[in-house]
Amino acid sequence: MRQAGRYLPEYRALRERTPSFLDMCFTPTLAAEVTLQPVRRFGFDAAILFSDILVVPLALGQSVTFEAGDGPRLDTGALGRLRPHVDHGKLEPIYETIGRVKEELPSEVALLGFCGAPWTVATYMVAGRGTPDQAPARNFAYQDPQAFGRLIDRLVEASSEYLVRQFRAGVHAVQIFDTWAGTLPPVEFVRCCVDPVARIVNAVRAAIPGAPIIGFPRGAGTSLPIYVRRTGVTAVGLDWMIDLAFAAAQVPSGLALQGNLDPLVLRAGGAALDVAVDTVMAAFTGRPFIFNLGHGILPDTPIPHVEQMLARVRAS
Numbered sequence: 149m150r151q152a153g154r155y156l157p158e159y160r161a162l163r164e165r166t167p168s169f170l171d172m173c174f175t176p177t178l179a180a181e182v183t184l185q186p187v188r189r190f191g192f193d194a195a196i197l198f199s200d201i202l203v204v205p206l207a208l209g210q211s212v213t214f215e216a217g218d219g220p221r222l223d224t225g226a227l228g229r230l231r232p233h234v235d236h237g238k239l240e241p242i243y244e245t246i247g248r249v250k251e252e253l254p255s256e257v258a259l260l261g262f263c264g265a266p267w268t269v270a271t272y273m274v275a276g277r278g279t280p281d282q283a284p285a286r287n288f289a290y291q292d293p294q295a296f297g298r299l300i301d302r303l304v305e306a307s308s309e310y311l312v313r314q315f316r317a318g319v320h321a322v323q324i325f326d327t328w329a330g331t332l333p334p335v336e337f338v339r340c341c342v343d344p345v346a347r348i349v350n351a352v353r354a355a356i357p358g359a360p361i362i363g364f365p366r367g368a369g370t371s372l373p374i375y376v377r378r379t380g381v382t383a384v385g386l387d388w389m390i391d392l393a394f395a396a397a398q399v400p401s402g403l404a405l406q407g408n409l410d411p412l413v414l415r416a417g418g419a420a421l422d423v424a425v426d427t428v429m430a431a432f433t434g435r436p437f438i439f440n441l442g443h444g445i446l447p448d449t450p451i452p453h454v455e456q457m458l459a460r461v462r463a464s
């Protein structure tokens with residue numbers, strides 16, 4: 149999950165000297181440095197590209213800004229005049245960042261790219277900001293399914309092209325983040341989350357045969373097996389809310405699982421962290437598994453707790 153951020157002093161120092169968050173994302177020297185910082189400090193097995201899921205709406209013509217301490221703001225009035233195709237010129241600095249990271253990354257360390265899933269990105273595009281229950285997008289999908297479907301189609305095409313460009317720039321694998329998948333009932337989950345991701349997977353693999361793709365349907369719960377079967381992802385990320393035994397039993401044994409440590413227990417540290425790490429490791433013994441958090445690392449997570457977690461994992 150998210151590696152760089154406010155929990156790292158080296159990130160904070162860089163951020164203080166940069167006018168805005170998006171300036172960091174779109175300045176290759178800065179974005180590459182932030183991507184590499186966690187690998188230098190902790191020796192992770194993979195680096196995660198420093199960027200944001202909302203660069204795709206930006207490249208489709210919707211203005212995006214980040215308000216300090218208050219999250220993203222998007223121009224909802226732009227929904228009716230989005231570009232027919234993504235502007236890769238706007239995204240070129242991100243592709244350049246990938247090349248810069250590859251030049252400095254040790255050969256044994258993988259580089260992961262990513263995008264937001266169409267449903268999750270659409271929730272921000274429709275509401276103009278993050279919302280607690282994604283009600284604006286859910287209402288839109290119910291009240292005008294054709295128009296909402298056209299927005300999803302635009303995001304499927306744009307996201308597919310974006311991921312293909314990331315692979316061609318040098319990433320080894322990508323992850324599709326569907327942070328708000330768990331807000332939908334089962335039928336809408338399939339329509340808005342599963343089917344669009346399946347289309348992205350097919351489109352990316354048509355251009356990049358065998359492309360490794362990780363899906364992350366946060367909050368999928370008992371719908372996780374449907375997501376895995378229908379999307380064709382290589383691996384699936386697990387949030388901290390899912391039952392480990394259920395995931396181990398319901399996801400085919402040859403498909404990699406990723407997750408699912410609670411970010412709060414990492415922040416808490418101590419004996420609770422050791423127990424939680426051991427529980428996750430034991431649950432997925434004997435199958436392909438990527439140890440990770442169940443969502444992004446919290447900004448106030450103490451660095452010694454990250455070191456404690458890594459020591460526990462590496463000793464297993």
